[in-house]
Amino acid sequence: MAKLVEAITSRDVDFAKWYTDICRVADLVDYGNIKGSMIIRPYGYAIWENIQNYLDKEFKKLGHENVQMPMFIPESLLNVEKDHIEGFAPEVAWVTMGGNAPLEERMCVRPTSETLFCEHYKKIIKSYRDLPKLYNQWCTIVRWEKTTRPFLRSREILWQEGHTMHRTEEEAREETQRMFKVYEDFQRNILALPVICGRKTEKEKFAGAEETYTIEAMMYDGIALQNGTSHYFGQNFAKAFNIEFLDSDNTLKTPYQTSWGVTTRMIGGIIMTHGDDNGLVLPPKIAPIKVIFIPIGNDNKVVECIHKLGEKIKSDITYKIDNSEKSPGFKFAESEAKGIPIRVEVGPRDLEENKVTLVRRDTLEKVKVTIEEAPAKIEKLLEEIQNNLYNKAKERRDSMIYSAKTYEEFKNIAQTKAGFIKINWCGETICEEKIKEETGLKSRCIIMEEQAQGNCIICGKKALHKIYFGKQY
Amino acid sequence: MAKLVEAITSRDVDFAKWYTDICRVADLVDYGNIKGSMIIRPYGYAIWENIQNYLDKEFKKLGHENVQMPMFIPESLLNVEKDHIEGFAPEVAWVTMGGNAPLEERMCVRPTSETLFCEHYKKIIKSYRDLPKLYNQWCTIVRWEKTTRPFLRSREILWQEGHTMHRTEEEAREETQRMFKVYEDFQRNILALPVICGRKTEKEKFAGAEETYTIEAMMYDGIALQNGTSHYFGQNFAKAFNIEFLDSDNTLKTPYQTSWGVTTRMIGGIIMTHGDDNGLVLPPKIAPIKVIFIPIGNDNKVVECIHKLGEKIKSDITYKIDNSEKSPGFKFAESEAKGIPIRVEVGPRDLEENKVTLVRRDTLEKVKVTIEEAPAKIEKLLEEIQNNLYNKAKERRDSMIYSAKTYEEFKNIAQTKAGFIKINWCGETICEEKIKEETGLKSRCIIMEEQAQGNCIICGKKALHKIYFGKQY
Numbered sequence: 001m002a003k004l005v006e007a008i009t010s011r012d013v014d015f016a017k018w019y020t021d022i023c024r025v026a027d028l029v030d031y032g033n034i035k036g037s038m039i040i041r042p043y044g045y046a047i048w049e050n051i052q053n054y055l056d057k058e059f060k061k062l063g064h065e066n067v068q069m070p071m072f073i074p075e076s077l078l079n080v081e082k083d084h085i086e087g088f089a090p091e092v093a094w095v096t097m098g099g100n101a102p103l104e105e106r107m108c109v110r111p112t113s114e115t116l117f118c119e120h121y122k123k124i125i126k127s128y129r130d131l132p133k134l135y136n137q138w139c140t141i142v143r144w145e146k147t148t149r150p151f152l153r154s155r156e157i158l159w160q161e162g163h164t165m166h167r168t169e170e171e172a173r174e175e176t177q178r179m180f181k182v183y184e185d186f187q188r189n190i191l192a193l194p195v196i197c198g199r200k201t202e203k204e205k206f207a208g209a210e211e212t213y214t215i216e217a218m219m220y221d222g223i224a225l226q227n228g229t230s231h232y233f234g235q236n237f238a239k240a241f242n243i244e245f246l247d248s249d250n251t252l253k254t255p256y257q258t259s260w261g262v263t264t265r266m267i268g269g270i271i272m273t274h275g276d277d278n279g280l281v282l283p284p285k286i287a288p289i290k291v292i293f294i295p296i297g298n299d300n301k302v303v304e305c306i307h308k309l310g311e312k313i314k315s316d317i318t319y320k321i322d323n324s325e326k327s328p329g330f331k332f333a334e335s336e337a338k339g340i341p342i343r344v345e346v347g348p349r350d351l352e353e354n355k356v357t358l359v360r361r362d363t364l365e366k367v368k369v370t371i372e373e374a375p376a377k378i379e380k381l382l383e384e385i386q387n388n389l390y391n392k393a394k395e396r397r398d399s400m401i402y403s404a405k406t407y408e409e410f411k412n413i414a415q416t417k418a419g420f421i422k423i424n425w426c427g428e429t430i431c432e433e434k435i436k437e438e439t440g441l442k443s444r445c446i447i448m449e450e451q452a453q454g455n456c457i458i459c460g461k462k463a464l465h466k467i468y469f470g471k472q473y
Numbered sequence: 474m475a476k477l478v479e480a481i482t483s484r485d486v487d488f489a490k491w492y493t494d495i496c497r498v499a500d501l502v503d504y505g506n507i508k509g510s511m512i513i514r515p516y517g518y519a520i521w522e523n524i525q526n527y528l529d530k531e532f533k534k535l536g537h538e539n540v541q542m543p544m545f546i547p548e549s550l551l552n553v554e555k556d557h558i559e560g561f562a563p564e565v566a567w568v569t570m571g572g573n574a575p576l577e578e579r580m581c582v583r584p585t586s587e588t589l590f591c592e593h594y595k596k597i598i599k600s601y602r603d604l605p606k607l608y609n610q611w612c613t614i615v616r617w618e619k620t621t622r623p624f625l626r627s628r629e630i631l632w633q634e635g636h637t638m639h640r641t642e643e644e645a646r647e648e649t650q651r652m653f654k655v656y657e658d659f660q661r662n663i664l665a666l667p668v669i670c671g672r673k674t675e676k677e678k679f680a681g682a683e684e685t686y687t688i689e690a691m692m693y694d695g696i697a698l699q700n701g702t703s704h705y706f707g708q709n710f711a712k713a714f715n716i717e718f719l720d721s722d723n724t725l726k727t728p729y730q731t732s733w734g735v736t737t738r739m740i741g742g743i744i745m746t747h748g749d750d751n752g753l754v755l756p757p758k759i760a761p762i763k764v765i766f767i768p769i770g771n772d773n774k775v776v777e778c779i780h781k782l783g784e785k786i787k788s789d790i791t792y793k794i795d796n797s798e799k800s801p802g803f804k805f806a807e808s809e810a811k812g813i814p815i816r817v818e819v820g821p822r823d824l825e826e827n828k829v830t831l832v833r834r835d836t837l838e839k840v841k842v843t844i845e846e847a848p849a850k851i852e853k854l855l856e857e858i859q860n861n862l863y864n865k866a867k868e869r870r871d872s873m874i875y876s877a878k879t880y881e882e883f884k885n886i887a888q889t890k891a892g893f894i895k896i897n898w899c900g901e902t903i904c905e906e907k908i909k910e911e912t913g914l915k916s917r918c919i920i921m922e923e924q925a926q927g928n929c930i931i932c933g934k935k936a937l938h939k940i941y942f943g944k945q946y
Binding site for chain 1: 503511512521539542547566571582593602615629797
């Protein structure tokens, strides 16, 4: 038991090492053979499958259809949209040989698929009746990153990418916001992440987009994780790809486009928001195993009681019975390392009292309940854990958001505290860049629900926006 | 209407063109920008999602867990197992550049993942307690084929690959057969394909396997489609990768391995088995839309009746109401092209009689039923269609299986008929190769349930096996 727990570095001693320890000890990932590639192990992949199942249903409810585009993009196709190629060319993997023969034109493994979707949309969109097109794709993308960490920044990324085409600007803008909201709700309600949502600056927006909306999650160490984006493209790509449709007024028009995506990076966000020194802590709604039953000893009555309990808890509460040869103490530590929301300990002595012990992972509190009460109590506890994780994370996040009225104050906070700093900003890239160069902090997002009053803390001109700055993963 | 139907070449006039016409007209695929790459469109991808959902449940029921391995294999890793690299090296795509820098070691996009799984298994298998490992992966693989056709032979293939490790030979052999049976049952009962199951010869088995078991489906034109394989590896890879575990008797042992996979090629098998001159014909159990309601005219009563009917049919019967602006005739043709099992026509005149018209896609028979009878009749018809498709395909398949007692007879059949030819065979590769060189037919599979009697039709030595020969896709 001790051995397993000792293998996790304390989160307050070395956060980076704590993170990779959790990834390993909780059996989430293994490192691949090639730098920056990762193997997502069954327990980690089960989390991703839960994410997929939930989001896929939401997408489909809203009328989206799944498709599968090719994995390779010929260089000439990647080059069609100028900003896009500039953004991605430095970080793609190039295929240059097929079998033993060099290719006539090299092709990259998709870093994102706007160009592929546009090429296809050009063929299939002819009339206003063909609109909107609401496509989504679940796939793996490749970005040849220099520094890598499991889930946070890897060379291969599992994600979904929605790509939609609309008849009007209004519809496309609505879609951008609608999917942004789907991500926000999912991350708040299911992943228990108190995310901050806003708009990216001109400098930080997606290569080729008119506007990028971003979900920013703040990790335990105060560093931001960009955890999902929704882009409004306007007609940028559609014009570059000559996509036109015949509208009902018999004139040719250019459609409006969006794209939106989230990745396995969200798993990194869960780890770094909820985890503690005993290991992973999973929000019940995304946990592959919500309850683990651990028998103490191998009394027949204990086994019988566990099976009966298993049958009585609600069918959507996935549970596991740990019958392995390991000691109870080892099993306790392992269930904590894996972040299973509730552990149920059942021993012969408890049974004499007609009771079992429930241990909640978030607080490690133990409570003894009668066997009859247990199913309802488990259900209630799962809800409590879900809410508690969100509230705890929100409290911590709020305690690490600062306001700076002057640049001096900003620099002072940036040097001494972790977290986000809120400022007045004129909207000019030159001021944003000055902050980044001098403090290392990048803009997180423009706050959409707050109006700026006063002046930019850098240049002193009238402020256009309230905006967050922070370090990022 | 006429226009849509005319776009499909007759299946008996030009089968190859008929096939690609169906792929296009039924909106299953579009061609990608790179030769041999394909875009799987929403309707085609929905079929694949149904396949995935069904098989994934079966795999999990049997204790398998999903994982995600890297997409790239460094050349040195691909080279570890000698037979394996010889089999795959000529047909892989090589990545040689990351960003702007050449890679130190080139890597291929996985053509299959045995080497990646073995590398991982070596790290995580230490003790007999770690066995069996029952892993599966859903992913895309790449094989740089020269001639390509949608679903049948493409450069990017969507598939699942199971990779398992076992303590004993017996367990691994059982797993090989168990998953082989899962594939057989799925293809027979869900895809309505009357498949032939047997063992591959030494010459035709998977590169690196000890034994390969194959599912051979016969297409409408008598040509075979290899539609799934299950491999027993013995210790070949485990030894090449130095994978060992400490057994309960405290000695180091080498585990036994299997792998098994099916691909989007099965969609090609569905098309070429069940389709007809009006388009695709989908077995109800795999059809994304099982019933389509087509209103004749836009009478309010018609619309109301359709909505009521929709609510009354069983919830697992997916249906669609075609409210588009197209003419009823066009909608009829379109629903046929897309292979939707049952079309329900509802017009004002029918309603006066309290009736609706059901049209089954397999036979195009029409039947009028009362509105009250309709839900039960639809359910029954779907079952009938499923069975009828299987039986019709089986009858056709049986009519195209021949026996040859001499090589003369074999050559005569091979020249004049399409289909499979069953012969006595000595088991020697030299005789198998002679047949291939002289007739173009390849061995399909050794028949496991029939004992050979008599002599090899090529060399005249004592026959070891009954075996099928045939042309293949």
